[in-house]
Each structure stands twice: as C-alpha cells, then as structure tokens.
C-alpha cells in the first residue's frame with residue numbers, strides 16, 4: 001500500500017470505505033476500497049464475488065478493477081477513479097437534467113449491462129450510488145452482489161436496495177434473472193428526470209404499495225406469475241389504478257415514458273433486455289459501437305450522444321420532447337429475450353426493517369409457515385450476508401426515520417401504504433406485517449454518501 005498516497009475518503013459503503021489515492025510511481029489517480037472485514041487468507045479474497053465477477057469484466061462502462069491488495073489481513077481493491085456518483089449529481093442539482101444528458105448516461109449503462117448480462121452476470125444492486133460518473137462517462141460499480149448464472153444455490157444474502165428492487169424479488173420469487181437490473185434502470189431513469197425516486201418505499205410493504213400506486217395493481221393478464229407468487233405467501237396486493245408516468249415525470253418525452261414503462265413492467269419477461277433497450281426509439285440518436293470495435297479514444301472521449309450530434313441534441317432536447325418520430329418499434333426487435341435466469345432454490349431472504357415490525361411479528365405468531373431467513377445484523381464485521389446501507393435495506397426504516405436533510409429530494413409525492421392485508425402469513429418480512437412507515441411528505445433526507 002505504500003505505493004499509494006491516500007488523499008481523502010470519497011465513499012463509505014456497507015462493505016468498505018472508498019478513498020481517493022495516487023499511485024506514487026505513475027501519478028495515476030485511483031479509488032481504493034478498503035474492505036471493512038478482515039481477510040485472513042488469499043483464498044477468501046479470491047472467492048469474493050466482487051473479485052470473481054469484476055476480474056472478468058472489461059468494458060468501458062464497467063468500473064475497472066486494477067489491483068487487489070491484501071496487507072495485514074486487510075483487503076484493498078484498487079479501481080480506476082471516477083469523479084462522483086449519480087446520486088451526488090442529482091442531489092446537488094438545482095435544475096432538471098436535459099433529456100440528452102439522461103439519454104447519454106442511460107445508453108452507456110445499458111451497454112455495460114448488455115455486456116455483463118451476455119456474460120452471464122447480473123448486478124442485482126443497481127442504484128444511483130453505484131453508477132459512477134466522470135465527465136460524460138458513466139460506469140457501473142459495486143459488484144458486491146453480482147451473481148453468476150452458473151453459481152449454485154442456496155443463496156441467502158440480501159439482494160438489492162429497496163427503492164430499486166424488482167417486484168419478483170419483493171415477492172420472494174425463488175428464481176429471478178437479469179430483468180431485476182432492468183427494473184432498477186427504469187426506476188433510476190425516472191429519477192433522473194424528476195430528481196425524485198420513483199418508488200421510495202419505506203418498507204417492503206410500502207415499496208409494493210408505491211409500485212402499485214404508480215403502475216397499478218397487476219392483473220392476471222399482466223403478471224400471472226406475480227399473482228401466483230403473492231398467493232404462495234398469502235399476500236394481497238392493494239387495489240390501485242396507478243398514475244400515468246407522464247404526470248410523475250412531466251419533463252420526459254414520450255419515448256422516455258414508453259421506455260421507463262416497459263422497464264418497470266410487473267412481469268420480468270415483459271421488460272426489455274439491455275440489448276433491446278438500446279434499440280428503443282429513445283436512443284435513436286445514439287450510435288451503438290460494440291466495445292470490441294471501439295478505439296480507446298472513442299470509448300473514453302466520445303460517449304454516445306456526445307460530440308457534435310450530442311451538442312445539437314443538448315441544444316434542442318426540449319424541443320424534441322415527445323415529438324421525435326418512432327423509427328424503431330420495440331415489437332420489431334427480433335432478438336429473443338435472453339434474460340439470464342437464476343434459480344435461487346431457497347426462499348429469498350427477508351428483512352426486518354424496524355422495531356414496529358418486530359412487535360407486529362410477535363403479535364402474529366399464529367403463522368403455520370416456516371420462519372424465513374433473517375439476515376444477520378448489519379455491520380457485522382465478519383459476514384457478507386448483510387443488508388445494504390442508507391437507502392438500502394435491512395434496518396433501513398429506522399435509518400430513514402432518523403434521516404435528516406440534504407438531498408433536497410422529496411420522494412413522498414405518492415401516498416403511503418395502508419396496513420397490508422396480510423392474510424394468514426406471518427413471516428419475517430415487513431411486507432407482511434401490516435405496517436408501513438412512510439417518509440413524511442415534505443421531509444428531506446440524505447443518503448450515506450461521503451464527499
């Protein structure tokens with residue numbers, strides 16, 4: 001580690017703190033992630049998902065892992081350095097992003113995702129904090145939860161930050177696939193337009209409620225599989241008609257709305273794959289250049305939608321809103337859906353979000369169902385089976401309740417979930433505990449992001 005000069009902390013995640021540093025020999029600026037738990041052998045490190053998955057990825061829109069160092073039982077990941085994450089950009093933003101900016105970012109992320117999904121990996125924890133930006137370039141980071149298609153169950157660790165968590169995961173589907181990343185991208189894309197999270201659930205119950213209040217309660221026609229999942233856990237969806245996305249993200253063009261709508265489809269099979277998303281009319285002005293054909297210059301200095309054409313787009317972005325002709329139709333896309341499927345083979349693990357939920361759980365002990373997996377407490381230094389931070393997870397409701405200030409984001413334009421009709425199921429998920437703690441309207445909060 002003495003080869004690096006540490007400059008300052010730029011991030012603090014669940015698993016590690018991230019520092020800006022300089023390679024003393026080359027002068028290169030890097031990001032060093034110092035893992036919180038100790039690693040007593042190299043075998044332990046090599047088996048880490050972040051190492052296994054990132055080692056194999058070489059794409060301009062996936063953050064590059066340069067080096068792994070273990071010193072005094074502490075593990076360090078050396079990454080290429082990125083200026084900031086998308087959440088930081090949104091929270092510091094005084095005015096809305098232009099559609100051209102959003103298009104450019106999303107196009108790049110979908111390229112990174114297409115690459116990753118094609119190679120049999122999916123991320124599982126896409127959120128604005130994990131999308132890192134330097135100038136016009138955006139890259140996917142944090143592969144702590146990335147999953148390989150060939151990996152075997154049982155999988156017991158926690159999956160994804162709640163606000164971006166796909167409904168099949170919320171409903172404890174025993175199988176899920178790369179479509180969970182596409183759902184997250186729909187939510188992120190909408191958030192880029194409005195600077196407000198689309199589904200800011202304060203608990204799993206509230207998350208489903210928020211989703212229903214935007215895209216409407218799923219019908220048998222829309223998502224038979226989801227209704228089956230719900231029946232299996234004796235869960236009843238709240239009956240809501242939904243809100244047209246154009247009222248929630250009024251600055252988005254019609255193309256953007258149709259893309260977000262299809263990404264946020266209840267049924268994972270109805271979501272476009274990353275490759276399909278890249279062919280959506282929303283991206284008609286972007287040029288897809290396969291990474292293998294890109295020169296270094298193209299990749300790093302001329303992202304899609306930037307350059308002369310990008311500048312023009314930027315200039316006329318607002319004028320184009322909703323008026324661009326749809327040159328391609330999603331229905332014309334011939335490529336078969338190729339979401340990478342993952343069979344968990346075990347119950348999805350559940351989270352306990354707050355003390356109220358625990359109390360409720362105690363009062364509902366008549367359940368005949370087996371108790372579900374309860375993740376170890378957060379911050380457990382020796383466990384990777386832990387919930388994620390701030391906006392994320394496990395004990396998040398408590399955290400949210402205590403959050404203060406800062407982001408200027410007001411996520412609570414949607415109603416709070418009423419007590420859920422939990423039927424006879426009394427598992428440990430807050431989804432079924434009949435209690436939902438909403439974020440109060442007008443309340444702002446910050447996320448756990450340093451710097």
Ligand SMILES: Nc1ncnc2c1ncn2[C@@H]1O[C@H](COP(=O)(O)OP(=O)(O)OP(=O)(O)O)[C@@H](O)[C@H]1O
Pocket residue numbers: 010011012013014015016017018031033063079080081082083084085129130132141142143144388389449
């Ligand atoms: N390569 C990088 N360059 C600059 N900043 C980075 C880099 N990698 C991570 N960061 C910053 O550190 C934060 C946390 O990093 P990361 O998500 O990898 O940690 P984590 O412990 O896995 O966090 P999480 O709780 O989200 O899982 C990021 O949101 C980002 O702001």
